[in-house]
Structures are given as structure tokens and as C-alpha cells.
Amino acid sequence: MRALEDILSQPGVQAHTAQSSNLTLTVEDSGPVFSNWITECHGFWHNAALIVASLLFVLYLGYQARQSFPKLSHGRSYIMVAYYACLWIVSLLNLAWCLFQAWECTPGKELAWNVLSLFTTSGMLFLEVSLLAFLFQGNHVNGLDAMTRTFGVSGLLVGLDLILKAIYLFGFGIPLFIDSNDQTHHKKWGLWIIHRLVLTAVYGLVLFMYNSKWREKLPARPAFYKYTAIMFSLNALALFACGLTGNGAGFGFWLYGATIVCYHAFYLPLIYVTFLADFFQEEDLHLESVYYSEMKDAGFFDVDWE
Structure with a gap:
């Protein structure tokens, strides 16, 4: 027994034992850490709804990308191409915002959460304002000039909004994006x-x-x-x-x-x-109309009733 105590008291054995103990604690604590990441702050259903909805939409965009890219390149609509690219960027930002909800209630993560929330909300507001600018320009909006006007006005308004929120956040220390019942x-x-x-x-x-x-x-x-x-x-x-x-x-x-x-x-x-689904559908209908006209001109639908 005395010999066993002497062996365990050696520095190398103690270090190995401590490392094994820490490894065991890390493995055992990985479950609670993952659980806290999902349930912390606003609760499981709140975080799960955000994560599932945003993830499904990003997966849907990825699934439709193979069909969307050729239609956008052949459609020659600058607004649609730019808006589709903005939608991708904002969707990824929103997915990150939904995934890292636990940052809102984690000490030391306030700055990262505020920066992520600031850019995510500004990106979504840019989509809102640009669509409103498109609506106010009327029925026939296309070309590089229309895109410049639409995104120029939207960028100016959203930029002013972003600066105002940044002043509130980092100048006055007002927690705009940390929601608590206060x-x-x-x-x-x-x-x-x-x-x-x-x-x-x-x-x-x-x-x-x-x-x-x-x-x-x-x-x-x-x-x-x-x-x-x-x-x-x-x-x-x-x-x-x-x-x-x-x-x-x-x-x-x-x-x-x-x-x-x-x-x-x-x-x-x-x-x-x-804004986008109708554009892609209209391209399909347009192609079907072209194919029908070509087949009709070639005589595929001529029927000899005699």
C-alpha cells in the first residue's frame, strides 16, 4: 500500500491523472454546453424556431441555385441579379444571428452580439427599403440606371440608420439588441x-x-x-x-x-x-412560349383532317 502511494505521489503520474480527470470532465460537460447553447437566453422553442426556419431557407436557396443562376444570367436584369446576391448575403448573416442567440446572454460576448445584430438587421432593412424603392418607381423598372437609383437611395437611408444605431450602442451604451424585461x-x-x-x-x-x-x-x-x-x-x-x-x-x-x-x-x-419567385417562374413560361412558337412554325401541330 505504501509503495502504491509513493507511485501516485510522483509528479508525472499526478499530471497524467489530472489530464485524464480534465478530459473526463470535458466529455461529460459537452452535453450541458450544447444544451445551454440551445436553451440559454430565450428558451428552447424560441431558439429552435429561429434556427430551423433560417437553416431551411438557406438550404432551399442552395437547392434552387443550380436553376436560378442560368435564369439570372440570361434574364439580363441587373436588379434581380443584385437583389438575389444581397438575399444570399443577408440570409447567411441571419442564419449566423439565429445560431448564436446564446451570445446575447453570455458575459464577454456583448460586443460580438451587438456587431452581428447591427449588420444583420441593417442587411434585412436594406432589402426592405430597396423593395419599397422599387415599388415607388412604378411598373417598368429595369437596367443599370434603375438599379443605381434603387440601391443608392436604399444604401443612403440604411447607412444613416446604421450610424444612428451605432451611436446608441457604442456611444451611449444603450443595449439595443440585448432584449430583457427591463x-x-x-x-x-x-x-x-x-x-x-x-x-x-x-x-x-x-x-x-x-x-x-x-x-x-x-x-x-x-x-x-x-x-x-x-x-x-x-x-x-x-x-x-x-x-x-x-x-x-x-x-x-x-x-x-x-x-x-x-x-x-x-x-x-x-x-x-x-420579388424573386415570380421572376424565375416567368422565365420558365417565357421559354415554354418560345419553344411552342418554334415547334408551331416547324409544323409539329399541323393536322391533316382529310
């Missing part, structure tokens, strides 16, 4: 109220134009009207939630969180269905 940051909720109020007003204006004598100036597609109605309702609901939360209502904070989940989970698929 109503002491009145400036934070005041900024979000103004942000949602502007978006609600713009979408409301588009809805008004669709139901007025200026309707002919907007693209004559029902998908755009449905998109506008959905975004008006979502922003109006978020505006109401921000107002309640800023006045200390717990239900308002829950409602605000629900609108954030809906926005990050479903907005990018909505953009795709509204």
Missing part, C-alpha cells in the same frame, strides 16, 4: 418606436396608393399588395408592442419578442416569394 432604457424603446412608426407609415402609404387613383403607378402584381399588407400588420404590431414595453407592460415585451421571431424566421422567405 423598461429602464426609455431611449432604447423610444428609438424602436420611431423606427417602427416610420416603417408602418411607409407601408400604410403604399396600401393607400393601392386603394386610390394612384394605383396604376405601382406594379400590378397581387403579390406586392399582399407583401405590403403583411409588413404593415407586422410593423404596426411591433409598434404597439414597443409602446407597451416602454410603459412597463410585461405583455408588450412578450409580444415584441414574438414579432422579432416572426421577422427573422419568415421575412426572407417572404421576400423571395414576393
Whole structure:
């Protein structure tokens, strides 16, 4: 027994034993670490809904990429090509934002979370504003000049919004993207109220134009009207939630969180269905029409009834 104690007391044996113990703890702790990554902060269902929805949409874009690239190259639409590229970039940013939800509640990760949230939300806002700029330009929008106007105005507005949020975050230390049931940051909720109020007003204006004598100036597609109605309702609901939360209502904070989940989970698929899916479908119909005309000219459909 004494000999065994002497062997265990040697430095090399103690180090090996400590390493084995640490390895065992690491393996045993890997499960709780993964579980905390999924359940930390807002809970399992909140994080799972965001991750699953954003991941499925990125996988769908990848699945459709082989068919989308040839259509975009042959369509010669600068706006569609640029918008499709922006959609890919923002979708990957949004997926990263959904995957790293645990950073919001992890000490030492505040800066990384704020930077990721700032660029993700700015990218999604750029898609919103550019689509609105496209709507206000009317039915016939194409070419390099139209793309320059659309993205120029959108980039300017989103750039100003990004600078304002950066000042709030890094200048005044206001936690814009760290959501907790804390109503002491009145400036934070005041900024979000103004942000949602502007978006609600713009979408409301588009809805008004669709139901007025200026309707002919907007693209004559029902998908755009449905998109506008959905975004008006979502922003109006978020505006109401921000107002309640800023006045200390717990239900308002829950409602605000629900609108954030809906926005990050479903907005990018909505953009795709509204703005890009019709373009790809129309290309298919156009090609089918061309093939039909060529076959008809070649006499494939001539029938001798005699």
C-alpha cells in the first residue's frame, strides 16, 4: 500500500491523472454546453424556431441555385441579379444571428452580439427599403440606371440608420439588441418606436396608393399588395408592442419578442416569394412560349383532317 502511494505521489503520474480527470470532465460537460447553447437566453422553442426556419431557407436557396443562376444570367436584369446576391448575403448573416442567440446572454460576448445584430438587421432593412424603392418607381423598372437609383437611395437611408444605431450602442451604451424585461432604457424603446412608426407609415402609404387613383403607378402584381399588407400588420404590431414595453407592460415585451421571431424566421422567405419567385417562374413560361412558337412554325401541330 505504501509503495502504491509513493507511485501516485510522483509528479508525472499526478499530471497524467489530472489530464485524464480534465478530459473526463470535458466529455461529460459537452452535453450541458450544447444544451445551454440551445436553451440559454430565450428558451428552447424560441431558439429552435429561429434556427430551423433560417437553416431551411438557406438550404432551399442552395437547392434552387443550380436553376436560378442560368435564369439570372440570361434574364439580363441587373436588379434581380443584385437583389438575389444581397438575399444570399443577408440570409447567411441571419442564419449566423439565429445560431448564436446564446451570445446575447453570455458575459464577454456583448460586443460580438451587438456587431452581428447591427449588420444583420441593417442587411434585412436594406432589402426592405430597396423593395419599397422599387415599388415607388412604378411598373417598368429595369437596367443599370434603375438599379443605381434603387440601391443608392436604399444604401443612403440604411447607412444613416446604421450610424444612428451605432451611436446608441457604442456611444451611449444603450443595449439595443440585448432584449430583457427591463423598461429602464426609455431611449432604447423610444428609438424602436420611431423606427417602427416610420416603417408602418411607409407601408400604410403604399396600401393607400393601392386603394386610390394612384394605383396604376405601382406594379400590378397581387403579390406586392399582399407583401405590403403583411409588413404593415407586422410593423404596426411591433409598434404597439414597443409602446407597451416602454410603459412597463410585461405583455408588450412578450409580444415584441414574438414579432422579432416572426421577422427573422419568415421575412426572407417572404421576400423571395414576393420579388424573386415570380421572376424565375416567368422565365420558365417565357421559354415554354418560345419553344411552342418554334415547334408551331416547324409544323409539329399541323393536322391533316382529310
